[in-house]
Amino acid sequence: MKRILISGLLLMVFGSLFAQENLLSKEEAVKLALENNFGIKIAENQVAIADNNQSLLNSGYLPSLTGTAGANYNELNSTTGYPGQFDSDGQARPDLEINHAESQSYNAGLNVGYTIFDGMGRFYNYKRLKEQYALSELQARETIENTLLQLFSVYFEVARLSENQNVLQQALEISTDRIKRAEYSFEYGQNTKLDILNAQVDVTNDSINLLNTQQQLMNTKRDLNVVLNQNLDAVYEVDTLIRFIPRLQLDELVTQSKENNVAILQTRRNMAINDYDIKVNQSGYLPTVGLNGSYGWNLNQSAASSFIPGQVIPGSNRNTLNFGLGASLTWNLFDGGGTSVRVKNAKIAYANQELFQKQVSLEVDRDIANALAIYENRLTIFEIQEQNVLTNQNNFERSREQFQLGRITSIEFRQAQINLLNAQTNKNLAKYDAKLAELQLLQLTGQLLNVEL
Template sequence: MSLLKKCFFLGAIFISVGLIAQEQELLSKDDAIKLALLNNFDIKIARNQVDVAKNNKSVLNSGYLPTVTATSGANYSRDDSTIEFPGQTLDDGSPRPDLSLYKAEAQRYNSVVNVNYTLFDGLGRLYTYKQLKEQYQLSELQARETIENTLLQLFSVYFEVARLTENKNVLQQALEISTQRITRAEYSFEYGQNTKLDILNAQVDVTNDSINLLNTLQQLENTKRDLNVVLNRDLNVGFEVDTLISFIPKLQLEELVSQAQMNNVAILQSQKNLTINEYDIKVSRSGYLPTVGLNGTYGWNLNQSAPSAFFPGTNNENWNFGLGASLTWNLFDGGGTTVRMKNAKIAYETQELVLEQIELQVERDIQNALAIYENRLNIFQIQEQNVLTNQNNFDRSKEQFQLGRITSIEFRQAQINLLNAQTNKNLAKYDAKLAELQLLQLTGQLLNIQI
């Protein structure tokens, strides 16, 4: 065996051993979905936004509960004073002495609880509360859209890993066949049945097949890291993927397409925005109505005054309880409420136009997606038949080559034709599946169908 042949043979063994060593646990489609839903950054952010909207729609943010405030205070003062009595005398005729007050201290303490409650505000807070509930539901739809887009991204990468995995297997088989050709060519050359050219051709083919396999392996590893990014886990976690693909039956798909207008997430979001704008009109209208409020206070005061020159110090303690009601009616606010009403109505009309536009666009997108899917499915079926044809041609060419009836170049051409047919079939298979998933997203059923 020649040195060059040994190098190629050892290289083929090294690659094969490396491929075996890289075998990992199977990452099924369901497992990939679960990991993405649990770990993906975009989905986590979307869930946080839903939580914020959930907090906003709480009764604690509705304005229906009263406000209670408590205030208290303490004051301290100290006076040092001297009081003179000019021209005043005592009973014995002597001048009246000055009076000095030192450390005359005074304290004041107070504490009060105020309760305010809006009994009626023109129904503004009622519609605001309903609007917040609609915004929460809108945030859920937005999160659903994020999840759908993430799953499409996930399977775009997942299927690329699957395609490269199948291509790797095909290229490995091609390399093994080319390696066997070297052995056959060398034996034939030793027995004088062919020329050195056949050996060189086989070695060139092994070189090309090795390079193609190595490039595919590198692409496969890079794509696996891309998938780990989507799953938000260690980039170097090894895994294998499921290469089995099944397509939705045509009748079931037609039923899903017929219900698309009711389930498409873009249409549902637009409808929800229309409802929110409708509440905007009602909230603005509440500015024409009066506001009725209730209030109550309960307080305590303590005033400790210092003694003066003529009065002794006093302690005055007071407890206070009060109730009140108020009515506020903004009879004219300079036209602000009227402007808000007009703008809210215009916004509602605009959203109606947006909804009509989205419905038309979705209908167009569905028809396009359906046509693309059917076309890619037909291409996949043609490629499947093409693989069978080329496999049959390759098997016969192999027999003829072993009998010496065709040249190595003709045999290599049959091998290349089969290789191209197999890789084209792999590409067509996953292109068709991705087209199906895109169609499912438009019908609003991507999260409800077993992928």
């Protein structure tokens, strides 16, 4: 009966493990994230907006052309009376009536304006928009780098849990085999019932640990699917092979970090933007020269009138075309000091940006030094854990031989098994911690998107 229960438990634990899963490589994960991640899509849209803003259509260099048109209609019904007036026959002068006297007017025109000179304001503003576009590209790059770090943080957690799952599965198989051996030994009177009970307790504990790890693995895969914007229930395996960048290549990337770090590059773009802000505001001291032209057509169809007593004057049609050219010069000689204040504030903002650039540069140096030290420490720990696994593997194999010969107890054998299990899971953790530390260092050097992962 106990064997049936154990077999059922194993079936539940391992049932999903034998299903064929697809391999999601690191390269494929990066590709999916770049194509589908919501944060990256939003960043790309921001770059598209900045690209539109830096176009010639938003520069102020093109003329303005305005078309106008209009139409009016009037209908006049009037009666003009002449009280106290008589005609030549001595009769009372009749009223003069005008009914349905219609008048219309139509007009159409084109007006063009062009600024020849505006104190170089639009020139520097155009340059500023170019810098804004370059800054938006750097901001999008920063978003992509942060997303990739988030991606690999989750991806490597899936890989770690997958390897831990395999380790725990092996541990459970060993514990299950112990039950069989303990039962055979008990039947032949070579041990007591206590050995069987100890083995059953270990099987239960190993099964619970495996179930918990499987649940964590499923949850973490859903987290990864959110980053990739994929179906939450997508089933796949991940690549557990880790390659570290050679130290010489890493040192070379560190020396070039000042030229590639995205935070430093953003401060340089902001410096250029602040410099153009000063020049844009200084353009307010200079005059503006512009040209304007117009072309228009008017048609007036007037109604009949009765300006002369007793007579109706018929309406008339008037058709006119007009063309005009002009030039203008506007010089704001004094605007209450507004321009002067804006220029001073722009210079202060530039000085602040200089200070901020120095601060960011110092912080990046610190972060790189810390990241490099963390990476070296974690890589050393990983190497130690690798050796520790070999040591515990040898110890476990010798303990198993001694246990099978009856020279050590099941408790001593279990302790060797636990030591090996802990060494293997610690090695898995150290491996992915070291790789994440390397990726964080690569981001600080500005090379996260340029190296093979």
